[in-house]
Amino acid sequence: xxxxxxxxxxxxxxxxxxxxxxxxxxxxxxxxxxxxxxxxxxxxxxxxxxxxxxxxxxxxxxxxxxxxxxxxxxxxxxxxxxxxxxxxxxxxxxxxxxxxxxxxxxxxxxxxxxxxxxxxxxxxxxxxxxxxxxxxxxxxxxxxxxxxxxxxxxxxxxxxxxxxxxxxxxxxxxxxxxxxxxxxxxxxxxxxxxxxxxxxxxxxxxxxxxxxxxxxxxxxxxxxxxxxxxxxxxxxxxxxxxxxxxxxxxxxxxxxxxxxxxxxxxxxxxxxxxxxxxxxxxxxxxxxxxxxxxxxxxxxxxxxxxxxxxxxxxxxxxxxxxxxxxxxxxxxxxxxxxxxxxxxxxxxxxxxxxxxxxxxxxxxxxxxxxxxxxxxxxxxxxxxxxxxxxxxxxxxxxxxxxxxxxxxxxxxxx
Numbered sequence: 388x389x390x391x392x393x394x395x396x397x398x399x400x401x402x403x404x405x406x407x408x409x410x411x412x413x414x415x416x417x418x419x420x421x422x423x424x425x426x427x428x429x430x431x432x433x434x435x436x437x438x439x440x441x442x443x444x445x446x447x448x449x450x451x452x453x454x455x456x457x458x459x460x461x462x463x464x465x466x467x468x469x470x471x472x473x474x475x476x477x478x479x480x481x482x483x484x485x486x487x488x489x490x491x492x493x494x495x496x497x498x499x500x501x502x503x504x505x506x507x508x509x510x511x512x513x514x515x516x517x518x519x520x521x522x523x524x525x526x527x528x529x530x531x532x533x534x535x536x537x538x539x540x541x542x543x544x545x546x547x548x549x550x551x552x553x554x555x556x557x558x559x560x561x562x563x564x565x566x567x568x569x570x571x572x573x574x575x576x577x578x579x580x581x582x583x584x585x586x587x588x589x590x591x592x593x594x595x596x597x598x599x600x601x602x603x604x605x606x607x608x609x610x611x612x613x614x615x616x617x618x619x620x621x622x623x624x625x626x627x628x629x630x631x632x633x634x635x636x637x638x639x640x641x642x643x644x645x646x647x648x649x650x651x652x653x654x655x656x657x658x659x660x661x662x663x664x665x666x667x668x669x670x671x672x673x674x675x676x677x678x679x680x681x682x683x684x685x686x687x688x689x690x691x692x693x694x695x696x697x698x699x700x701x702x703x704x705x706x707x708x709x710x711x712x713x714x715x716x717x718x719x720x721x722x723x724x725x726x727x728x729x730x731x732x733x734x735x736x737x738x739x740x741x742x743x744x745x746x747x748x749x750x751x752x753x754x755x756x757x758x759x760x761x762x763x764x765x766x767x768x769x770x771x772x773x774x775x776x777x778x779x780x781x782x783x784x785x786x787x788x789x790x791x792x793x794x795x796x797x798x799x800x801x
Contacts, residue, residue, distance in 0.1 A: 450482050453475055458498050466502055498536065501539075503539055504540055512548075513548060526556035528564055534571055537549070537575035538577055547584045554587055557591045567604060570608070573610070581621050586621050589627065593630075606649070608638065609645065611631050613652040635680045681718075692731075696732055723774060724770045
């Protein structure tokens with residue numbers, strides 16, 4: 388009877404194991420189908436729940452499936468759960484195969500931008516760095532643009548390892564890579580603090596921009612400005628800023644204009660550049676030229692109140708006492724005069740302009756405002772004050788008058 392009981396228990400265990408394997412196989416087939424569906428914009432992408440179901444099967448994933456899963460989660464902006472992230476990390480760690488394919492590297496890195504930054508992500512980043520290390524072939528456009536996926540990572544040992552593993556691919560980049568593609572590298576480093584590794588990466592981008600100069604479009608110029616905001620004290624960052632400033636001037640000479648959002652990104656990027664000289668770069672002159680070009684780009688445009696407040700905040704933080712800053716203040720004054728801003732935004736702007744001798748309103752260091760900025764600040768103060776003095780009836784009439792200019796006649800509306 389004991390032997391019969393043992394055989395029965397073995398049979399039950401084998402049946403249970405077979406059932407688990409069948410479930411695992413069905414999950415694999417299901418997730419492969421869903422991964423294919425996720426390439427369609429109308430799929431409703433259930434990547435997060437599928438990753439969770441797959442993690443529960445405890446069956447290791449293949450390398451190709453892992454990178455496909457990360458890529459799909461990035462495209463659908465789905466943040467995987469901690470359990471799923473740990474399971475994916477362990478599955479990748481158990482695989483002996485290195486990620487020495489640009490296609491695999493690009494998919495894995497691109498998927499990181501939707502995962503945030505926590506302990507589980509740091510673990511995955513470390514494993515990815517080990518798998519990519521030793522890949523010394525040059526990236527093409529696909530590999531270079533995928534580095535923008537690092538945009539949510541912060542400075543840590545794991546991030547430095549991954550960035551260091553990607554440097555050879557950037558240094559030996561293919562000739563088909565454009566400067567618009569290289570802007571993704573700068574944009575991906577927006578939250579990283581200056582370090583030896585990040586400076587090496589920026590130096591490789593700088594070398595590429597010097598060796599293969601070519602026009603950039605406005606979106607990639609502004610993304611590059613924004614990505615440099617934490618690298619103001621580095622020589623490669625300052626040199627890239629100088630080249631971007633020249634690009635901004637070229638775009639303006641061609642008759643193209645930045646939109647307000649793009650201009651705000653440029654301002655946020657240059658606000659950290661202080662001082663007169665970094666290496667062979669005249670920072671004060673470069674920033675002055677950039678601010679003067681922004682004044683030209685924003686002239687005659689309408690900017691929402693919250694965005695305008697952000698732009699002026701960045702300009703005051705930058706603390707640039709220059710002719711370019713003065714021009715930009717005057718442009719903002721003109722925008723205030725001709726825009727329908729809320730009183731809360733007008734009050735904020737007016738309050739800022741009433742402290743012309745101290746720029747600490749926004750938490751910056753105590754530095755007196757240069758005389759060259761005063762007339763710009765006074766113009767902004769005057770514009771905000773005159774708009775605040777409007778009575779509600781006058782303001783309503785002004786809004787109605789402006790609406791009539793764009794409203795079709797009654798006959799056309801019938």
